Structures are given as C-alpha cells and as structure tokens.
Amino acid sequence: MLILVAQKYFAELHTIKYITMQSLRFKAIDNLTSAKDDIKVDSPSKVTTIFGENVFSLKIAREHLSDDAFKSLTSSIKTGQKIDRNIANHIAAGMRHWAQGKGVTHYTHWFQPLTGTSAEKHDSFFTLKTDGSAIEEFDGNALSQQEPDASSFPSGGIRATFEARGYTAWDPTSPAFIMNIGNGLTLCIPTIFVSYTGECLDYKAPLLKSIEALNKAAVEVCHYFDKNVSKVTATLGWEQEYFVVDEGLANARPDLLMTGRTVFGHSPAKGQQLEDHYFGAIPERIYTFMRDFENESYKLGIPLRTRHNEVAPAQFECAPIYEELNLAVDHNTLLMDVMTRVAKRHKLHVLLHEKPFAGINGSGKHNNWSMATDTGVNLLAPGKTPKTNLMFLAFFVNTIKAVHDNADLLRAAIASAGNDHRLGANEAPPAIISAYIGGYLTKVLDAVEKRVGDKFDEQDEVMLKLDIHKNIPELLLDNTDRNRTSPFAFTGNKFEFRAVGSSANCGYNMTVLNTIMAETLSSFKTEVDALIEKGDKKEVAIMQILKNYIKASKKVLFEGDGYSEEWQEEAARRGLPNLKTTPLALDSLVSDKAKILFEKHKVLSHVELEARHEIELEKYLKHVQIEGRVIGDLAGNHILPSAIRYQNVLIQNIKGLKDVGMEPTSYKAQFDILSEISEHINKVKTLVGEMTEARKSANTLISSRDKAIAYCDKVKPYFDQIRYSVDKLELLVDDSEWELPKYREILFLR
Numbered sequence: 001m002l003i004l005v006a007q008k009y010f011a012e013l014h015t016i017k018y019i020t021m022q023s024l025r026f027k028a029i030d031n032l033t034s035a036k037d038d039i040k041v042d043s044p045s046k047v048t049t050i051f052g053e054n055v056f057s058l059k060i061a062r063e064h065l066s067d068d069a070f071k072s073l074t075s076s077i078k079t080g081q082k083i084d085r086n087i088a089n090h091i092a093a094g095m096r097h098w099a100q101g102k103g104v105t106h107y108t109h110w111f112q113p114l115t116g117t118s119a120e121k122h123d124s125f126f127t128l129k130t131d132g133s134a135i136e137e138f139d140g141n142a143l144s145q146q147e148p149d150a151s152s153f154p155s156g157g158i159r160a161t162f163e164a165r166g167y168t169a170w171d172p173t174s175p176a177f178i179m180n181i182g183n184g185l186t187l188c189i190p191t192i193f194v195s196y197t198g199e200c201l202d203y204k205a206p207l208l209k210s211i212e213a214l215n216k217a218a219v220e221v222c223h224y225f226d227k228n229v230s231k232v233t234a235t236l237g238w239e240q241e242y243f244v245v246d247e248g249l250a251n252a253r254p255d256l257l258m259t260g261r262t263v264f265g266h267s268p269a270k271g272q273q274l275e276d277h278y279f280g281a282i283p284e285r286i287y288t289f290m291r292d293f294e295n296e297s298y299k300l301g302i303p304l305r306t307r308h309n310e311v312a313p314a315q316f317e318c319a320p321i322y323e324e325l326n327l328a329v330d331h332n333t334l335l336m337d338v339m340t341r342v343a344k345r346h347k348l349h350v351l352l353h354e355k356p357f358a359g360i361n362g363s364g365k366h367n368n369w370s371m372a373t374d375t376g377v378n379l380l381a382p383g384k385t386p387k388t389n390l391m392f393l394a395f396f397v398n399t400i401k402a403v404h405d406n407a408d409l410l411r412a413a414i415a416s417a418g419n420d421h422r423l424g425a426n427e428a429p430p431a432i433i434s435a436y437i438g439g440y441l442t443k444v445l446d447a448v449e450k451r452v453g454d455k456f457d458e459q460d461e462v463m464l465k466l467d468i469h470k471n472i473p474e475l476l477l478d479n480t481d482r483n484r485t486s487p488f489a490f491t492g493n494k495f496e497f498r499a500v501g502s503s504a505n506c507g508y509n510m511t512v513l514n515t516i517m518a519e520t521l522s523s524f525k526t527e528v529d530a531l532i533e534k535g536d537k538k539e540v541a542i543m544q545i546l547k548n549y550i551k552a553s554k555k556v557l558f559e560g561d562g563y564s565e566e567w568q569e570e571a572a573r574r575g576l577p578n579l580k581t582t583p584l585a586l587d588s589l590v591s592d593k594a595k596i597l598f599e600k601h602k603v604l605s606h607v608e609l610e611a612r613h614e615i616e617l618e619k620y621l622k623h624v625q626i627e628g629r630v631i632g633d634l635a636g637n638h639i640l641p642s643a644i645r646y647q648n649v650l651i652q653n654i655k656g657l658k659d660v661g662m663e664p665t666s667y668k669a670q671f672d673i674l675s676e677i678s679e680h681i682n683k684v685k686t687l688v689g690e691m692t693e694a695r696k697s698a699n700t701l702i703s704s705r706d707k708a709i710a711y712c713d714k715v716k717p718y719f720d721q722i723r724y725s726v727d728k729l730e731l732l733v734d735d736s737e738w739e740l741p742k743y744r745e746i747l748f749l750r
Contacts, residue, residue: 052298055177058073058074076172092142096138107123107138109189110190117337123146167196192204206507207326214517225391233372234514235371235372236506242351247349252740253746254630255634260352261351265740268742278309293338293342325369364500365502368491379391380490394524394542400549404555412588415585418503433487434571519600519601524549556576618704627719628711632692634726647674654674683721690718
C-alpha cells in the first residue's frame with residue numbers, strides 16, 4: 001500500500017513539474033492579455049521644475065556651504081586644485097545637511113570598477129560616540145575616501161585575494177546625487193577606485209587622466225590661433241540603444257536572464273523587414289516606462305532630450321544634450337542602472353546586450369565626441385573667419401591621423417563578447433576601423449594635399465571661406481551625409497564613434513580616443529614648431545604638416561558600404577587591421593606602442609595595461625563559457641524533452657494508423673516529420689556533448705589569452721551549429737509542447 005501511495009505521489013509531483021514548465025510561457029502570455037500597467041507617472045509640465053533636484057549642484061552648494069568651502073569646491077572643479085581636509089569637513093557637513101533634509105540616511109562612494117557596472121557600499125550617517133550616545137555625522141574623511149575590498153573586483157593580477165585593500169577617492173568634478181531605490185534614499189558620491197599600491201582599478205581614473213592629457217595638448221595647439229584659450233574640454237553626447245520586453249516572457253527564457261541574449265530562437269515571419277518600427281508610434285506601456293525613467297533621470301541631472309523607436313521590433317533609443325565628457329560618462333552609467341530598475345516597476349525587462357536577438361538589429365551606444373574651448377569654440381565645427389577655419393582644419397585632420405595611427409587601439413576599446421555578435425551585421429559598423437567625412441570634406445582634404453585651388457559648385461551664401469592662401473579651398477558647414485556603416489563618422493561638428501557596444505562603459509573607449517588625440521596633437525605641435533624655427537610662417541608651417549598628415553592617413557578614409565565584401569578586400573589592400581574577434585583585438589592593448597603611448601601621457605602604466613588586457617580576456621572567456629553552459633542546460637532540460645514528447649506523440653499516431661490497417665502513404669507526412677525531429681535531436685545531443693568536451697579542453701589551458709582564443713575558435717562555433725537544429729525543432733514541434741517563449745511573442749507582445 002505504501003509503495004502505491006509513493007508511486008502516486010511521485011507521479012503527481014512529476015505532473016505538477018511538467019505543467020509548471022509547460023505553462024510558464026503561456027502564463028506569461030495570458031498575463032499580458034489581462035494585465036495593465038497601473039503605475040501612474042506624473043510628468044511635470046516643465047522638466048526644469050524637477051531637473052537636478054537630487055543633485056548637489058553648485059547652485060545647491062552655494063546655499064549650504066560657507067564662502068571658503070564654496071570657493072574651494074569651485075576651484076577644484078575648474079582647475080583641479082586639491083581641497084584641504086578642513087575645507088572638506090565643511091563641504092561634507094553641507095552635503096549631509098542637504099541630503100538629510102530630503103530624508104537620506106546613508107551615503108556611498110559610487111564608482112565604476114572594471115566589471116562594467118557601477119558599485120557601491122552604503123554606510124549610515126548614524127554612529128556612536130565614545131560614551132555610547134548616538135549621533136549623525138559625515139566628515140571630510142568619509143567624503144574624500146572609502147575602503148572597499150579591492151580583491152573582489154577584477155584586477156588582472158594586480159591584487160591577490162589576500163591583498164584586499166583598495167580605496168575610492170572623491171571626484172569633485174562630478175556632483176554628488178541622491179539615488180532613490182524603493183523607499184530608500186542614498187547620497188552617492190562619484191569616486192575613482194584604486195588599489196592599495198595606487199594602480200587604477202576602474203574606468204574613471206584613467207578617463208580623468210586622459211581628459212587632462214588632451215586638454216594640455218589641445219591648448220598648446222589652440223595657441224597658434226587664439227592665445228586666450230586656457231582650457232579645452234572633451235565633450236560627449238551618447239545615444240543609448242536598448243530593447244524592452246515583458247518581464248514574464250523574459251523570466252521564461254533562462255538564456256535572457258543568464259546571458260542577456262537569446263541563444264536559441266527561430267526568426268518570426270515578421271521581423272524588421274517592413275521597416276515600420278523605426279520612429280513609429282511608441283507603444284503605450286513602453287511610453288509610460290519611458291516617462292518614468294526620464295523623470296528619475298531628470299532628478300539626477302541627466303539631460304535626456306530624445307526618445308524614439310529604433311529599427312528592430314522592441315528596440316528603442318534615448319539621447320541627452322551634450323555634456324562635459326566625465327559627467328556624460330557618469331550619467332550614461334547611471335542611466336543604465338535607472339532604466340533597469342524602473343523597468344521592474346512596470347514589469348518590463350531592459351536588455352542592454354549588443355545582440356539579444358538573431359536576425360534583427362543589435363544595439364550600440366553612439367558616442368558623439370568633440371572638443372570645446374573655454375572661449376566658447378567647438379574645435380570640430382567650421383568657423384566664420386579664416387583663422388577659426390584653419391583651427392578647425394587642424395583639429396579635424398589631427399583626429400583623422402589619430403584614428404589612422406591607432407585603429408587597432410580603437411578596435412580594442414570596443415571589443416567584447418557581446419559586440420562581436422553585433423559588429424558588421426544589421427547596420428552595425430564592421431570590425432575594420434575607418435573614418436567617414438563625406439564627399440565635400442574629402443575634396444577639401446584632396447585640395448590641401450595637392451595644394452590646388454579647386455572651386456566647387458555649392459552655393460556661395462552657405463560657404464565659409466578659409467582664405468588663408470588663394471589655393472586653399474572653401475569649407476561648407478554641415479555638408480556631410482551620414483554613413484551608418486562607418487565606425488567613426490564626421491557629422492558636421494563632431495565625430496560619432498558608432499562601433500561602441502550598448503552595454504559598454506563609455507569611459508573605456510573615450511579614454512583611448514582622448515589619449516591617441518593627445519599624442520597626435522603633441523606630435524603636430526612639435527613638427528609645426530620645427531618648421532617655424534626654420535623660418536616658415538606659422539600658417540604655412542601648419543598647412544605643410546596638415547598636408548603631410550592627410551597624405552599619411554588618407555587610407556583610413558572610406559565613404560562606401562562597410563558591409564560589402566569589396567570593402568573587406570580593399571581594406572586588406574590598404575593594410576587596415578580587420579580584427580573580427582575580441583581575443584585578437586585585445587592584443588594591441590599590450591603592444592609596445594600602446595605601453596609607450598599611455599605611459600607617456602600618464603594615463604595608464606605598463607602594469608595597468610597588462611591588467612586590463614588580462615581582465616578583458618577573462619571577461620570574454622567567462623561570457624562565452626556561461627553561454628555554453630546555458631546552451632547545454634536549455635538543450636538538455638528544455639529543448640530535447642519537448643522534442644521527445646512530441647516525438648512520442650507522432651510515434652503513437654503512426655502506430656495507431658498502422659494498427660487500423662492504413663496504408664504507409666497515409667502517414668508519410670507524420671513519418672517524415674518524425675524522421676526530421678529524430679535527426680535534429682541526435683544532432684543537438686551530439687553537438688552539445690562535443691561542445692562540452694571543447695570547453696573542458698579550453699579550461700585546461702594556462703594563459704587567459706590561449707583560453708580565450710580556444711573558447712572563441714573551438715567552443716563558440718558549436719553555438720550556431722546547435723542553434724540551427726534547435727531552431728528547426730522549434731518549427732517542427734507542436735507549439736503547445738514548446739517551453740521557451742518564441743521571438744514572435746518576446747518581440748511583439750507587450
């Protein structure tokens with residue numbers, strides 16, 4: 001009797017498990033049809049009424065600080081002057097007074113370790129005095145420095161597990177802000193993160209150093225044209241692409257939760273081929289979510305300006321007003337966190353992976369970069385006088401030269417497992433780094449190189465005359481088209497670095513761009529000065545060096561289709577690097593050229609570069625390793641059981657038809673489907689086994705580089721092979737038996 005009861009119990013348990021797994025997908029779909037987003041978003045009639053209300057801006061600081069403390073803070077922001085610890089005590093007291101007035105009880109040093117996300121350790125204002133009485137305090141030491149565990153963050157071997165000490169140090173140039181999580185409020189202080197021995201363990205510290213290196217080099221070149229320039233600030237306007245899907249459907253996809261992308265999924269009948277999603281009407285549920293995260297962003301001082309549907313279904317984009325580079329990087333990092341948290345309130349799931357769905361557009365983060373002087377001049381915008389146009393031409397050509405000379409470093413700066421899926425596919429730029437400047441500016445550079453006074457047909461009233469020598473051509477403002485296949489495109493008054501991945505920290509690639517630009521400008525200054533010392537006039541010397549730079553770097557310029565096979569062949573003839581995979585692209589980080597470059601400008605030491613190389617390799621191989629494990633899990637525990645269940649249904653059907661005497665021709669279709677399913681079941685099982693063995697083999701390798709290459713070349717190729725058979729099974733197996741939400745549901749059901 002006990003045996004019968006036990007058998008019945010386990011049979012019921014198995015049935016419950018089966019029903020739960022089968023119904024998870026359909027329950028999510030059912031919830032979508034019946035549920036509504038009941039969250040009310042009260043958007044202000046004017047953004048200005050809430051903008052920056054949770055930021056300790058200079059305006060707020062003026063209200064809460066003494067004159068001496070305020071002057072010290074502003075001086076530190078503008079000139080980098082160190083803040084005295086006594087003054088820091090006053091600033092900390094003012095911050096606490098402001099924050100507690102808003103209900104804040106805790107503070108944290110908010111930093112950006114090399115994990116790719118932000119990090120924070122919360123401490124309370126509450127403490128006990130020696131006599132045991134309670135007190136609220138926040139002093140200059142707590143503001144200026146904190147000690148997180150450095151051994152638990154990626155360090156590339158700089159820090160051993162037993163060497164735990166690391167420091168976060170306050171960055172006054174990025175204002176403190178209050179983060180609202182649920183009903184809790186925390187004062188967040190943007191900081192750098194360094195090891196006990198001083199090496200940078202984050203994205204911000206090298207970025208700040210590169211900003212200063214660029215400032216120094218750019219100011220010196222600006223003095224050829226305007227002696228009043230005392231500071232050049234790098235500026236950034238990022239465009240953030242992302243997908244938003246229903247949380248219930250995402251929860252029913254273990255691959256989305258574990259890897260950020262779908263490792264399986266057959267393309268739906270309708271994808272993006274009708275081109276009807278781009279700039280289309282924003283779905284109501286997504287629109288409510290957008291307004292909600294925009295309001296949160298405005299309160300944090302993030303100046304969002306644009307929102308729209310992107311090309312792929314369920315894909316969207318937002319973009320801010322341009323800001324000083326360091327602040328823009330902080331704001332983008334903060335925005336990704338805000339979007340993810342706010343989405344949960346709306347039972348949505350934000351996907352920042354570069355390629356969450358096969359067969360449709362991936363997501364990038366277009367970094368629009370320029371330089372501005374403290375006299376109000378955008379150095380990458382054609383001016384209104386001959387002098388400012390020559391200044392534009394100098395910085396414009398130097399940028400192209402920097403890209404040409406360091407294309408391998410720029411490629412390394414955008415390398416990741418996610419971006420490898422995206423580059424070169426569905427409107428993402430290819431892995432070959434080239435620059436697009438448009439037909440008109442190409443003619444301008446050709447004319448400078450050849451020193452002939454070509455005249456063009458554009459209307460005179462929109463022309464800006466360079467007019468330094470009669471044989472120098474005229475410049476036309478905004479006379480460039482856009483090339484979506486170009487990794488680095490000039491768009492009228494800035495360069496757009498389009499190849500950056502959507503999940504990336506902007507600070508990494510901007511650090512590289514700033515540093516290579518600082519190097520090129522430094523060399524330019526040295527070469528121009530040498531000609532001036534020989535007796536050339538300043539303008540003649542500048543034009544001569546620009547001519548040399550144009551000639552030396554023009555092979556990086558490309559105006560055509562970056563997707564074409566012809567460009568691949570042409571780029572090879574030009575000698576441009578085509579590094580299609582992350583493990584090989586990362587090699588340039590530890591080249592002798594890179595070590596000399598970054599150390600010369602005091603941005604990254606040899607040790608720090610080696611560490612970053614190691615960290616990025618580890619990050620890559622771990623991402624691929626996790627994807628491999630997820631593929632094995634889904635195939636063994638979800639895909640094959642579903643296929644086998646339906647296989648058994650077909651077997652019973654064929655057997656029944658045969659038993660009642662039906663001719664074999666009457667069940668030929670069922671038999672053909674059964675044979676095809678069986679073939680794909682066997683392929684999936686065999687390939688998963690081979691992939692697992694390849695993973696085990698890769699794990700035996702010692703160096704991270706060898707291991708990453710093995711995962712790239714030996715393990716990853718199995719992913720598409722397994723996917724092919726799984727996606728075929730998705731089409732063959734009864735829809736009611738298929739456990740994973742399909743593309744048609746994830747992308748189109750909201």
